[in-house]
Amino acid sequence: MPQAATTVAEPTRDSDRSAGSTGSDFAPLLRAVKGQGLLERRTGWYTAGIAANLVALGALLTAMVLLGNTWWTLLLALPLAVVWSRTAFVGHDAGHAQITGDRRVSRTIGLFHANLLLGMNEAWWNDKHVRHHANPNHIDKDPDVGVGALVWTQKQAAQREGFARWLTRNQARLFFPMLLLEGIALKISGFQYLRQQPVRERALSAALLVAHLGLYATLLLTVMSPGKAVVFALVHHALFGLHLGMAFAPNHKGMEMPDPDGDRWGHLQRQVLTSRNVRGAVLTDWFLGGLNYQIEHHLFPSMPRPHLRLAQPLVKAHCEALGMPYAETGLIESYRQALEHMHEVGAPLR
Template identity: 70%
Template sequence: MPQPAAVALDGPRDSTGGPPAGHRTGSEFAPLLRTVRDHGLLGRRHAWYARVIATNALALAGVVTALVLIGDSWWALPLAVPLAVLFARTAFIGHDAGHAQIGGDKAVGRLIGLVHGNLLLGLSYGWWNAKHNRHHANPNHVDKDPDVAADVLVFSGEQAGDRSGFRRWLTRNQAWLFFPLTLLEGVALKVHSFQDLRRQPPRERAVEGALLVTHAVAYVTLLLTVLSPGKALAFAALHQALFGLHLGLAFAPNHKGMEMPDPDGEPWGHLRRQVLTSRNIRGGALTDWFLGGLNYQIEHHLFPSMPRPHLRLAQPLVRAHCRDLGVPYVETGLVDSYRQALRHLHEVGEPLRADQAP
């Protein structure tokens, strides 16, 4: 059934993380915003983030120290596993900084993002933040959300119909290829980051480019200083593959297989645009940690600047509000979320498989 189209949220967002200042929120979102604000859930958690950042930095330093102490041995390769996990933690911190969850000062947020993105990960904070903000404005909208634009994967029948050659083969098999492809995501993010430097203003290009190069030089120097070239290459390949897989595991459950607004339909308000296109993941403290709080995807999309530890506190309020409105609030287990996402990718590729059948 065709679904209403999402409407772009143009203009600056207010400090609550809701729609832009001056944008009509409508009767559905406004009462929820007041309730959340009255509970103090939009307030900052500086001490919590300070502990998270410090703990992550110490853990990274610990893994690097262990790598140096082990030296040129194949026993160093298992350290690629915790390093990949910590790189994902670093990405989550950069994500929160980009949403102004850590603090209201844009300069401080950008500094945190540059350190955790460009310097520590080799990932352009400016490129990712601009792309991610477009996603938040119009989630799952094929014309406006860059995360569902036709690329290696496609997410709608219309996109699948335009495929040819090798890309057509990819689409036919994309459900099976999804997780193997995430093994390349760590490297792909670095490539996109360098490519985007051409788009950035000269001053930002200089800063971001210098930090990206610093990361690359430091990463290669560390591995080649400690390990022989063959072991260094194996460590880097394993580390980057697991980092990409971890990011794929964290981002795949959030929107894949959820409602995709019809560009020609009626517009949705802010609440429906964010709730109907998002999926939450059930779980406890381990799930929160593993997914970096993105398991509360509905709450995060409704209130992007809400600090990560407040998302679980907002969940009962959002769920109750959606229930009162009769708006579907989708929450499932982690494994089932992957099943739903892969089923959607499989269904999108079905017409191409049918055309291939003898």
């Protein structure tokens, strides 16, 4: 992946204005956040978290070996999926330079956690995610709302034919079941992206992806019979995809979508109006990997995860002072809103 797309950085131009403003609406907020040190790295926090996650991963792999060729081993698929999701969150934060400002170290962390531990190409993820952050919910620029298995506007829905048309009609009720395939889809997309990478980066990414598959298959086939190994892999990846999907689904689905032909939004408006926060305590923060502070994360992509909660009061007060909507809801309600939007998109086809 080109170096320019390795991380998502904060906007640096005060000329980035929201519609109708006479100056930068974002600049005062940025100064306040910087003044409280919320953009400073928390290397120790991440080091402890990464170490704890690796210990948990090692403990689960040891438990699999000790249990051996029994269906009881299948019970470990759930905690392993949870630990894999923690691993994905680390890769996500590394891609945003939240862990360290050293680009080379960030990429090393990303390659280790994404490519080797998960079999997910960090270059593919970062390229896709950078474009999403630059223009969230923009139908022409955000890959997360492009036409795929699901669609996000009635204009997209009207172009569907055959099986895709049936899928769109029922996409709201099929959304969570389809997330069960996401764990495998992430691997496939990562391999497909290899041909878009520079040759040197492609070789390293491919080697790590292949190493992951080899280590994963060796572990399962050494511990279990082939039949049990296949079942474990399918259940594990299904739960992993579901967990990741549940973390990312509440963030933007059903929120405002910029008019591709309309006025250009400034950074504050573009990130706040298209994002939704999820209320909750420490457990919610842990389960969603800090992505429940989606507004703060989009405004300050390199802000360390533990600082997002601390930045929220500043961001919320700033939006209120400007009269700008600040969307925040409970976890279940966030899913309801996202599913309602998908249901409405498919309405003309029913």
